[in-house]
Each structure stands twice: as structure tokens, then as C-alpha cells.
Amino acid sequence: MANFSSARINALIVDATDPERLAAFWSEVLGRPVVGRTGPYVWLRRVNDLGLGFQRTDAPKGSKNRMHFDVAAPDPAAEQRRIEALGGRRLGGYEDGGFLVMADPEGNEFCVIPAGPFELDDEGRAHYLD
16 A cells, blocks of 8 residues: 655745745736745745745856656647747747747746647657647
8 A cells, every 4th residue: 555645835935136036927927926935934825735946146147957847738830839938939949849839038038838738749749849
């Protein structure tokens, strides 16, 4: 019989040199208002019992994220334009994977994917941008 833990992910925390700015960007992208500030943290509204916070750090981003967000949108191309208007940018070098890879104002990578199901080939490449 498996012994399952009752542990759960409570919040995702993103390091930021300017947590106010990054929280404002993600607040607009996700439609979650900024709801609090505690010490070096800025918090967005909790949704489905998952918090999202931004923690001040003096360390700059060093390399590719080991974990990233997937932002689902009905029209990924329109969402790309909206995100760019908010201060994000599309990242090059990911075209072969077929994913729309973006960066927030501090360079943290994230993907914009279709809101509905989409296909992946045997290599894990998406084709929703074709």
C-alpha cells in the first residue's frame, strides 16, 4: 500500500531584483491583483489555494530557468502581443520546439500555450504555431 503525503505546494516564489515591477507585470498577465507586501515579498491574489510571490534578491538571473510557467490563452499570438505591450518579450532559439517562449521583464522564461488541447510529436515538439 502506498504511503501518500498530505504535503502540497503552497506557493511559487520568483526571485526578483525589483519584486514590485515583476509582481505588477505578472498581475497584469494573470489577472491576479497584488494583495500584499511582507518584508522582501510581494504577493498576488491566491487562486485555487496557490500563492504567487516575488522575493527581492540582489543576485541577477544567471541562466535558463529550471522551472517555468505555462500560460494558457485562447489565442497565443494575441497573448504574445499583449505580453509584449506589458514589457515581456519573445525569446529566440526555441523555434524548433514549436513552443512560444517568452521572457518577463527580468528575463524569466515562460511559455504561452493554447488554452485547449494541442498535439506533441514523438520528440516533444509542439505544432500550434504552424
